[in-house]
Amino acid sequence: MWAIAIRSCLFISMLAAGAVPVIAQHEYTSSEIEAGRQQYAANCTRCHGPDGDNVANADIGHGKFRRASTDEELVQLIRNGVPNTAMAGMNNISEPNAKTIVAYLRSMAATAAAVAALPTGDAARGKAVFESKGGCTNCHRIGDVGSRAGPDLSQIGAQRRSVELHRSLIEPDAEIVPANRLIKIVTRDGATITGRLLNQDSFTVQLLDAKDEKLKSFSKSNLREFAFVDKSTMPSYKDKLSTQELSDLISYLSSLKGQAQ
Ligand code: HEC
Ligand code: HEC
Known part of the structure; x- marks a missing residue:
């Protein structure tokens, strides 16, 4: 018993020495x-x-x-x-x-x-950051609360690991899931609309306008421009939230495994 304990101690310290x-x-x-x-x-x-x-x-x-x-x-x-x-x-x-x-x-x-x-996070405090200081509900929906301008996060805890959630908060442009990419269209008379692509066929395209959250349909022949937006509209929270708040948010997001709307 003791011999084993000593041997594994030695092993661990050897590992630690090797793993500079x-x-x-x-x-x-x-x-x-x-x-x-x-x-x-x-x-x-x-x-x-x-x-x-x-x-x-x-x-x-x-x-x-x-x-x-x-x-x-x-x-x-x-x-x-x-x-x-x-x-x-x-x-x-x-x-x-x-x-x-x-x-x-x-x-x-x-x-x-x-x-x-990161310090240990607290999901309840994270929920408060989400709804107040973070302003996340201005763009995201959880259950039936919040906006539809950004992706619904009701199940995000089942879909992403904490490393990915951390990256979304710090570097929102780093990796945008294809389904979340925003579309920008410019109509022939010069109006610009940005929103999430809901559907398209050969002749029409439907978007959810990020500004007023209304579904809009356009005839493709009336569009001057129709392209994916590479930059996320989501701001980086790197300097906006403390590491404790980020950690609380990640705990909260990881706990969300419910039904998406
Ligand atoms: C077909 C499976 C396979 C693919 C594809 C593969 N790897 Fe590996 N990789 C292995 C295996 C097996 C080992 C050796 C593990 C061992 O040492 O027993 C290994 C070892 C390594 C190591 C050495 C780890 C160490 O501790 O020194 C690195 C680095 C690595 N892979 C990087 C990559 C990268 C980068 C790619 C893609 C460009 C890649 N591998 C693609 C199977 C794969
Ligand atoms: C101005 C609107 C806006 C605000 C504010 C905003 N987001 Fe986002 N968020 C988006 C958009 C648009 C996307 C999709 C594009 C992308 O991945 O960057 C997104 C993506 C995400 C993702 C990745 C979703 C996925 O499926 O991988 C997470 C997680 C997230 N936001 C969490 C948050 C949290 C937490 C806050 C508050 C601290 C927040 N967002 C504030 C607009 C916003």
Whole structure:
């Protein structure tokens, strides 16, 4: 019994000594990280999973790697694969693209660390932030309270992990779920309307106008412009809320698993 306890202590301290946190070696731009996110989704998620922790012995979402430490070594590892494992080399990924994947791995680690460092959240306080200081109900609906300008969040806790919720609050433009993308249309007489796309066919398009929440239908032949908006209308809450408030909000959102309207 004691022997086992001592041995596992030793093991843990050895692990801790080996796991020196790797300091990011470059600053990456948000467009490099975004490009890497797409490359990761296309090439890595099926094995490593969205958080990088699906493969035994290879948790790649926390910035600590057993087989590589520098960014350059990671690029080589991606292109050469890991011998004698299921990970074959991916020479079809160019070196610049592999670099963007490394940028994304570094940003995943930073986000995971930021979420792990958040103070413990309180869902009841989060609900109060949602309804008052955060002004979230101006755009979002939960159950039958709030606005329809943004997505309904009644089930968001069943759909997104806390890391993703954190990202939505800090960097709303980073990853917009296709169904949530806003459409901007400009009619022939110059009126501009932005809203959520509800439906379209060859001749008409229906939107929910973000301004007055009314359903509007347009004949496509009357439109001068019809395009997705890349920027979210949602503001970043990075400097608007304290880390405690962010954590409370994430706890509240994670608890929402009810029926969407
Ligand atoms: C076919 C499944 C598969 C795919 C696809 C795959 N990997 Fe792997 N990966 C593995 C396996 C298996 C290991 C080795 C685990 C072990 O060491 O036993 C591994 C190991 C790694 C390691 C080393 C981890 C460490 O601690 O040193 C990194 C980094 C890595 N993969 C990144 C990626 C990236 C980035 C992609 C996408 C470009 C990718 N992998 C695609 C299965 C895969
Ligand atoms: C000015 C309108 C506006 C305000 C205010 C706003 N949001 Fe949003 N929010 C949006 C829009 C539009 C989207 C969809 C596009 C996107 O993902 O950025 C969105 C997306 C989200 C998502 C991601 C939804 C998904 O399906 O992944 C979450 C979570 C969220 N908002 C939470 C909040 C919270 C919490 C607040 C208050 C602190 C808030 N929002 C305030 C407009 C708003």
